Amino acid sequence: MEAPRSAEQRKGDTMARLASDADAWIATASADGDGYLLPLSFLWDGAGVIVCTPRASVTGRNLSRGGRVRIGVGQLRDVTMIDGTAEPVQDERTKDAFAAKHGWDPRREAADYAFFRVVPDRVQAWREVNELPGRTLMRDGSWLA
């Protein structure tokens, strides 16, 4: 295990991942408490994690409910965890930016795709067990570092 990173370093690494990674793990739940997980392409727009999925899919229905969502960015031993709730994306410019990042515009698909923004209120980053202390970078919507 490497030495634990500082809070500033973890935030920097997190921001770099949010800017450049293509996909993230999206964990949602149904109203009656069934867990679900799917890798989805995402865009970080500075305010939240934008994802897009068929409105009628399990993840689409779960995101529409407004329950808590948890997003894993990175890898199993180098993770950023984002907790928040999803809201519909209204503005077309955000959708344009998503389409530009991924070379794929869901608005041109035959199926009915919905865009969601997961606005974080908690962000954590850790690699291995020695980084569990100090893993919280955002609490109640405020960056600590």
Add this chain to the structure above:
Amino acid sequence: MEAPRSAEQRKGDTMARLASDADAWIATASADGDGYLLPLSFLWDGAGVIVCTPRASVTGRNLSRGGRVRIGVGQLRDVTMIDGTAEPVQDERTKDAFAAKHGWDPRREAADYAFFRVVPDRVQAWREVNELPGRTLMRDGSWLA
């Protein structure tokens, strides 16, 4: 993108991952429908995915409920998805095998750790979008290949 793998190949790759990977993404839900996600070390014992986590943690409480659990093994663009429900692990030999695999015996921790086995009823494996057709390897608890 590479050519899509056959069902046999996907099952072989899945079995190899289950035998050798250390960690997996565990997506659970609370009774009132909040999604949760955590990377945890696992053991595949031939019947299910064994994980161990503090009984009082969010994941521990969610797994105790018996709701649906989804486990992601592998990477964002090379994933095996396992759906099932968790049951408590009773036998000490399974716990011994978990401890031997990870060089860590949670029974020796001061905190109260609980072992769970997630028995799959559905298993899917895909890399990219061209592998979405044919991704289901197990349905209703039966392997298709």
